[in-house]
Amino acid sequence: MSRPFLPFFSPEDGQSGSARTGKDGGALHAPGNDGKRNQEMMPEQLSGPAEKRSLAVFPLLAVDGGGTKTDAVITDKTGKILAKGKGGASNYQAAGEESAAETLARVLGQAASALEDRLGLGRKDYRIQRGVFALAGIDTAKDQTLVEGLVRRAVQTSGIQIEELIVENDALSTLIGATKQSPGVLLIAGTGSIAFAHDGKGNFYRSGGWGHRFGDEGSGYWIGKEAVRAVLRMHDGREKPTVLSDLVFKHLRFDNHEQLYNWAYGPHYSVDEVSALSVIVEQACTLGDPVSRRILEKAASELFLLVEAVTEKAGIGEKSFKLLLLGGVLQNNERIRHELVQKVREKRRDAEILIPRQKPIELIIQRGLYDGEETG
Amino acid sequence: MSRPFLPFFSPEDGQSGSARTGKDGGALHAPGNDGKRNQEMMPEQLSGPAEKRSLAVFPLLAVDGGGTKTDAVITDKTGKILAKGKGGASNYQAAGEESAAETLARVLGQAASALEDRLGLGRKDYRIQRGVFALAGIDTAKDQTLVEGLVRRAVQTSGIQIEELIVENDALSTLIGATKQSPGVLLIAGTGSIAFAHDGKGNFYRSGGWGHRFGDEGSGYWIGKEAVRAVLRMHDGREKPTVLSDLVFKHLRFDNHEQLYNWAYGPHYSVDEVSALSVIVEQACTLGDPVSRRILEKAASELFLLVEAVTEKAGIGEKSFKLLLLGGVLQNNERIRHELVQKVREKRRDAEILIPRQKPIELIIQRGLYDGEETG
Structure with missing residues (x-):
């Protein structure tokens, strides 16, 4: 998960942040209460001539869509993957609406065709529960409204019958998938930073994730920005020069501060490139640089x-x-992870700290098969 | 001076930051050593039939060009303004190269025509020393090379004969104009922040002014950004809510944080709008808000x-x-000015603190009439 995670807003903080709609785009309904789960059919139930088949039902299509790639899988009720599709960006903010919708439709179509080829089905012979x-x-x-529209269009284009659609921020899916009905907190520090909490009663909360301009403290971008800021302060005489300055210049292949300035305000500047400097800050810290250590400690505090x-x-x-x-940042920057874990252990003794080994799509499958207990 | 002041680089820090070239764009030469100042002619010396006139000479054309407006004046040797021109932006970064060059040419032409109308001269009847x-x-x-080219083109288009061109960062001109050969420091805190120093021996230095992404600490943009950051932290539960939040929302006419977020990353976002929030921070501080006080104190320290x-x-x-x-910021924000002046008085007892009452163009005229003593 190296893309920037931005804030997730539900219409009112503290409410569920995902939208669940019937295929017709109707009102929210709690899954698991509609009796449809008992209609599941495993592939082996499909037998006899096609015209006499009852409609096959698969429990889940799970999609993990980001700023660079999109994965779709169809699973059985144990979460075993039966078919896959794969494509480019479906983050509409990165790819644009049209392109995101096309990518989603294509990836859905791929997964469906793979399933159909494997089981000898036509697109009309089955439906997917969720x-x-x-x-x-x-x-x-x-965004929520807009993306729900994109998803509905993509599903329609693909011709797949899906009974219930859940459209939600990917981080939220990951949290639900990993913690199910237990209380849990998801802290993401990649290019951006954001935290989600689930109280175990169906209520979700978030803090942070306000993007590179006004938020994302402790993220890769934030660390890189603090590093550039420090290098410029060193040049100005506002801070004592350290090894960080040399390492940043070497990494960016610049000879002087004017190049650094031109880059910072030129057409090639990107949030990702700034974020990549966070690795340099850790290198400098390992070499004993006090400025880098201060930046990383501040990141851990944030x-x-x-x-x-x-x-x-x-x-x-x-x-x-x-x-x-x-x-x-949390997976690769040992200094920050170590500092953070210490702080959490001191203050929240009962927290169980996990660095998930599953791929995002696996956590999303777990989320998709989870029916929740919306008692909040 | 409400435009953002960005860093000024001379080819090597500590060298003079202005470029002086002859009309032909030739090498640097120190003014005041070429004997041309004695060729000055005041208007009353112009008499007799035009063909017998010796060429009239005026000592100075001074131009103050910014991101929103450009002023040009022609003066006598005491700095008295004989003619004026006025136009829009000539900061090429704001207006684009073509538009900046056109504006300069038009404003020069206006000033020249005003002079000619007043004194009954044609464009070929006089020249300007500097x-x-x-x-x-x-x-x-x-930028220096590019802008020198623009200026040379504009002068050529206008048809005015100018012997020596000095093209330099406006802040540097202001510093030289105000301090002449004495040591001086110019601190600018508007939308951006930057400091220049002149050692009184022709050497100039700068600190700060690295723009909104990586610098400009203590500037209006920086104060506004810290305010938005604090408001978002308050919303997140990372900071206790204060009156600052209400005041920022009221100023921006937003009802919720989602609008604030959409603005921050939407097409209407601008550095100037963020900078305008610095006034709100001072208001909140006056109401006793501790978060705003902390931001303003940090700004003064920076x-x-x-x-x-x-x-x-x-x-x-x-x-x-x-x-x-x-x-x-320094002219309107009393809290910051007061804090800063106290700090300077404690550490630098011999500094004479001035808030110039002259308009920028008046300081630039002083700079233009100053010949320097380049002993550095």
């Missing part, structure tokens, strides 16, 4: 603050809960 | 650090020097 679309780029209520804020919001601070750490 | 182009948008050596760094660089810390404070 489609979970865990997508990056759903950051606001406006990430801890995100966990604390969202834990308090969700009211799960006094209980045991799972804390999932995801994203490039 | 043109000082004090322009925003000269931040790097690359601005003091800029002054300190550039003073050290220029090696003028032990001497008396003039400290000029310019820009909207």
Whole structure:
């Protein structure tokens, strides 16, 4: 999960952040209460001449859609993958609406064709109980509405019959998949930073994730930005020069500060390139650089603050809960992870800290097969 | 001076930051050593039939060019304005190269025509000894070369004969105009922040001014950004809510954080709008808001650090020097100005702190009439 994770807004904080709609785009309904789960049919139930077949039912289509790639899988009720599709970006903020919808339709079509080839089915011979679309780029209520429209269009284009659609921010899917009905916190620090909490009663909360301009403290972008800022302060005489300056220049292949400035405001500047500097900061820290150490310690404090804020919001601070750490910074930057884990252990003794080994799509499958208990 | 002031680079820090070229674009030469100042002719010397006139000479054309407007004046040797021209943006970074060159040519033409109408001259009947182009948008050596080209083209288009061209960052012109050969520091905190120092021996230094992404600490943009960041942290539960949140929402006419987020990453976002929030921060501070007070105190510290760094660089810390404070933040934000002045008085007792009352063009005229003593 190296793409920037941006904030997720539900219409009102503290409410469920996912939208569930019937195929007709109707009102929200809680899954698992509609009796449809008992209609599941496993492939071996399909027998006899086609015209006499009862309609086959598969429990889940799970989609993990990001800013660079999109995965779709159809599974059985144990989560075993029966068919796959794969494509490019379906984050509409990255790819644009049209392209995102086309990618989704193509990836769905691929997965469906693979299933049909394998089982000798036609597109009209089966239906899928639930489609979970865990997508990056759903950051606001406006995004939610827009992306639901894209998904509905893509499903229609693909010709697949899906009874219930769940369209939600990918991070939220991951959290539900990993913790199910237990209280849990997901902290993501990749290019951006954000924390989600689930109180175990169907209520979700978030803190952070306000993007590179006004938020994302402790993220890769934030660390890289602090590094560039420090290098420029060193040049100005506002800070004592350290090895960080040389390492940043070497990494960017610049000879002087004017090149650095031209890059920072030129057409080749990107949030990702700044984020990549976070690796250099860790290198410098390993070499004993005090400025880099200060940046990484501040990053760990900021990430801890995100966990604390969202834990308090969700009211799960006094209980045991799972804390999932995801994203490039937490997975690769040992100094930050170590500092953060120490802080969490001191303050929240009952937290179970996990760095999930599953792929995102596996957690999303778990989320899709989970029916929740919306008692909140 | 409400436009963002960006860094000024001379080819090598510590060298003079202005370019002086003959009309032919030739090599640098020190003004005042070429004997041409004695060829000055005041208008009353113009008499007799035109064909017998000796060529009239005016000492100065001064241009103050920014991101929103451009002023040009022709003066006598006492700095008295004989003719004026006025136009839009000539900061090529804001307006584009073509438009900046056209604006300059038009404004020069206006000033020249006003002079000609007043004194009954034709364009070929006089020449101007020196043109000082004090322009925003000269931040790097690359800018310097590009803008010199624009200025030369504009002068050619206008048909005015100018013997010596000085093209330099407007802040640098202002510093030289205000301090002449004495050591001086210019601190600007408007939308951006930057400090220049002149050691009184022809050497110039700068600190800060690295733009909104990686610098401009203590500027209006920086203050506004810290305010938005604090408001979002309050929403997240990472900071206790204060009156600042309400005031920022009221100012931006937003009802919720989603609107704030959409604005921050939408097409209407601008550095100027963020900078305008600095006024709100001062209002909140006046109401006793601790978060706003903290932001303004940090801004004052950052601005003091800029002054300190550039003073050290220029090696003028032990001497008396003039400290000029310019820009909207320093002129309008009493809290910051007060804090900053206290810090300077504690550390640099011999500094004479000035908030210039002259208009920028008046300081640029002083700069244009100053011949310098390049002993550095």
